[in-house]
Amino acid sequence: xxxxxxxxxxxxxxxxxxxxxxxxxxxxxxxxxxxxxxxxxxxxxxxxxxxxxxxxxxxxxxxxxxxxxxxxxxxxxxxxxxxxxxxxxxxxxxxxxxxxxxxxxxxxxxxxxxxxxxxxxxxxxxxxxxxxxxxxxxxxxxxxxxxxxxxxxxxxxxxxxxxxx
Numbered sequence: 001x002x003x004x005x006x007x008x009x010x011x012x013x014x015x016x017x018x019x020x021x022x023x024x025x026x027x028x029x030x031x032x033x034x035x036x037x038x039x040x041x042x043x044x045x046x047x048x049x050x051x052x053x054x055x056x057x058x059x060x061x062x063x064x065x066x067x068x069x070x071x072x073x074x075x076x077x078x079x080x081x082x083x084x085x086x087x088x089x090x091x092x093x094x095x096x097x098x099x100x101x102x103x104x105x106x107x108x109x110x111x112x113x114x115x116x117x118x119x120x121x122x123x124x125x126x127x128x129x130x131x132x133x134x135x136x137x138x139x140x141x142x143x144x145x146x147x148x149x150x151x152x153x154x155x156x157x158x159x160x161x162x163x164x165x
Contacts, residue, residue: 003106014058026051029094036062042092043100045109051100054127103131108141111154125161
Protein backbone atom coordinates (compact mmCIF):
# COMPACT_ATOMS: atom_id res chain seq x y z
CA UNK A 1 0.00 0.00 0.00
CA UNK A 2 2.78 2.36 0.92
CA UNK A 3 4.58 1.73 -2.37
CA UNK A 4 1.37 2.27 -4.36
CA UNK A 5 0.81 5.56 -2.50
CA UNK A 6 4.40 6.67 -3.15
CA UNK A 7 4.03 5.78 -6.85
CA UNK A 8 0.88 7.93 -7.01
CA UNK A 9 -1.49 5.03 -7.68
CA UNK A 10 -3.33 5.51 -4.37
CA UNK A 11 -4.07 8.40 -2.07
CA UNK A 12 -5.16 8.49 1.53
CA UNK A 13 -8.77 9.30 2.42
CA UNK A 14 -9.77 9.10 6.07
CA UNK A 15 -8.67 5.73 7.41
CA UNK A 16 -8.10 4.14 4.00
CA UNK A 17 -6.77 4.53 0.50
CA UNK A 18 -8.46 4.95 -2.86
CA UNK A 19 -7.23 4.74 -6.46
CA UNK A 20 -5.74 7.94 -7.81
CA UNK A 21 -8.50 8.29 -10.42
CA UNK A 22 -11.32 8.02 -7.85
CA UNK A 23 -13.47 11.12 -7.41
CA UNK A 24 -13.46 11.94 -3.71
CA UNK A 25 -17.06 12.58 -2.72
CA UNK A 26 -19.17 12.12 0.42
CA UNK A 27 -19.63 8.39 -0.23
CA UNK A 28 -15.88 7.81 -0.56
CA UNK A 29 -15.13 9.85 2.57
CA UNK A 30 -17.72 8.19 4.80
CA UNK A 31 -16.79 4.76 3.44
CA UNK A 32 -13.18 5.35 4.48
CA UNK A 33 -14.22 5.63 8.14
CA UNK A 34 -16.80 2.83 8.08
CA UNK A 35 -15.08 0.89 10.88
CA UNK A 36 -15.70 3.83 13.23
CA UNK A 37 -19.41 3.87 12.36
CA UNK A 38 -20.39 0.38 13.50
CA UNK A 39 -23.85 -0.24 14.92
CA UNK A 40 -25.87 2.83 15.87
CA UNK A 41 -22.97 5.27 15.38
CA UNK A 42 -23.56 8.37 13.27
CA UNK A 43 -20.76 10.61 11.95
CA UNK A 44 -21.13 14.06 13.53
CA UNK A 45 -19.64 17.53 14.03
CA UNK A 46 -16.26 18.07 12.32
CA UNK A 47 -16.28 14.53 10.95
CA UNK A 48 -19.67 15.11 9.29
CA UNK A 49 -18.43 18.44 7.99
CA UNK A 50 -15.48 16.64 6.38
CA UNK A 51 -17.82 14.03 4.87
CA UNK A 52 -19.71 16.88 3.17
CA UNK A 53 -16.47 18.40 1.86
CA UNK A 54 -16.37 21.53 4.06
CA UNK A 55 -12.80 20.73 5.11
CA UNK A 56 -10.00 18.84 3.39
CA UNK A 57 -8.54 16.85 6.27
CA UNK A 58 -10.31 14.08 8.13
CA UNK A 59 -10.46 15.37 11.71
CA UNK A 60 -9.00 13.36 14.55
CA UNK A 61 -10.48 11.91 16.60
CA UNK A 62 -13.45 10.77 14.51
CA UNK A 63 -16.57 12.23 16.15
CA UNK A 64 -19.72 10.12 16.32
CA UNK A 65 -23.12 10.36 17.96
CA UNK A 66 -25.03 7.44 19.41
CA UNK A 67 -28.78 8.01 19.69
CA UNK A 68 -29.96 8.52 23.28
CA UNK A 69 -30.73 5.24 24.99
CA UNK A 70 -28.09 3.30 23.05
CA UNK A 71 -25.35 4.00 25.61
CA UNK A 72 -24.20 0.38 25.66
CA UNK A 73 -22.75 1.15 22.22
CA UNK A 74 -20.52 3.97 23.43
CA UNK A 75 -17.56 1.71 24.18
CA UNK A 76 -14.27 3.42 23.59
CA UNK A 77 -12.46 2.87 20.33
CA UNK A 78 -9.04 4.27 19.67
CA UNK A 79 -9.32 7.46 17.63
CA UNK A 80 -13.09 7.81 18.06
CA UNK A 81 -14.96 10.26 20.31
CA UNK A 82 -18.47 9.02 21.07
CA UNK A 83 -21.23 11.10 22.62
CA UNK A 84 -24.90 10.44 23.18
CA UNK A 85 -27.50 12.80 21.75
CA UNK A 86 -31.17 13.03 20.81
CA UNK A 87 -31.63 13.12 17.05
CA UNK A 88 -34.78 13.56 14.97
CA UNK A 89 -35.18 11.43 11.85
CA UNK A 90 -34.70 14.44 9.58
CA UNK A 91 -31.35 15.24 11.23
CA UNK A 92 -29.69 12.04 9.97
CA UNK A 93 -29.05 11.02 6.38
CA UNK A 94 -27.69 7.84 4.86
CA UNK A 95 -24.73 7.76 2.49
CA UNK A 96 -23.47 4.47 1.16
CA UNK A 97 -25.24 2.50 3.89
CA UNK A 98 -23.68 4.61 6.67
CA UNK A 99 -25.21 7.47 8.62
CA UNK A 100 -24.16 11.08 9.11
CA UNK A 101 -25.87 14.08 10.66
CA UNK A 102 -27.53 16.30 8.05
CA UNK A 103 -25.61 19.37 6.90
CA UNK A 104 -28.03 21.61 8.82
CA UNK A 105 -27.71 19.61 12.06
CA UNK A 106 -23.93 19.49 11.59
CA UNK A 107 -23.75 23.29 11.30
CA UNK A 108 -25.90 23.75 14.41
CA UNK A 109 -23.75 21.30 16.39
CA UNK A 110 -20.56 23.08 15.32
CA UNK A 111 -21.69 26.61 16.24
CA UNK A 112 -22.80 25.43 19.69
CA UNK A 113 -19.44 23.83 20.59
CA UNK A 114 -17.35 25.27 23.41
CA UNK A 115 -14.16 24.70 21.41
CA UNK A 116 -15.33 26.90 18.51
CA UNK A 117 -12.41 28.51 16.67
CA UNK A 118 -11.77 30.55 13.51
CA UNK A 119 -11.09 27.24 11.73
CA UNK A 120 -14.49 25.95 12.88
CA UNK A 121 -16.15 29.16 11.67
CA UNK A 122 -14.55 28.69 8.24
CA UNK A 123 -15.75 25.09 8.19
CA UNK A 124 -19.33 26.10 9.07
CA UNK A 125 -19.37 28.85 6.44
CA UNK A 126 -18.10 26.39 3.78
CA UNK A 127 -20.65 23.77 4.81
CA UNK A 128 -23.55 26.21 4.59
CA UNK A 129 -22.32 27.68 1.31
CA UNK A 130 -21.72 24.24 -0.27
CA UNK A 131 -25.09 22.90 0.83
CA UNK A 132 -27.07 26.08 0.08
CA UNK A 133 -28.26 26.53 3.66
CA UNK A 134 -29.16 30.06 4.76
CA UNK A 135 -29.14 31.84 8.09
CA UNK A 136 -32.90 31.46 8.61
CA UNK A 137 -32.76 27.64 8.54
CA UNK A 138 -29.87 27.53 11.00
CA UNK A 139 -31.54 30.02 13.36
CA UNK A 140 -34.80 28.04 13.26
CA UNK A 141 -33.06 24.80 14.28
CA UNK A 142 -31.01 26.64 16.91
CA UNK A 143 -34.22 28.04 18.42
CA UNK A 144 -35.42 24.46 18.86
CA UNK A 145 -32.38 23.44 20.95
CA UNK A 146 -32.75 22.67 24.63
CA UNK A 147 -29.92 24.55 26.34
CA UNK A 148 -30.25 28.34 26.38
CA UNK A 149 -26.53 29.07 26.73
CA UNK A 150 -25.76 26.98 23.64
CA UNK A 151 -28.65 28.60 21.73
CA UNK A 152 -27.37 32.10 22.49
CA UNK A 153 -23.77 31.15 21.69
CA UNK A 154 -24.76 29.50 18.39
CA UNK A 155 -27.04 32.36 17.35
CA UNK A 156 -24.33 34.94 17.92
CA UNK A 157 -21.80 32.88 15.98
CA UNK A 158 -24.06 32.15 13.02
CA UNK A 159 -24.98 35.83 12.69
CA UNK A 160 -21.25 36.67 12.52
CA UNK A 161 -20.69 34.37 9.51
CA UNK A 162 -20.75 35.71 5.94
CA UNK A 163 -23.48 33.38 4.64
CA UNK A 164 -26.63 34.08 2.61
CA UNK A 165 -30.01 34.57 4.28
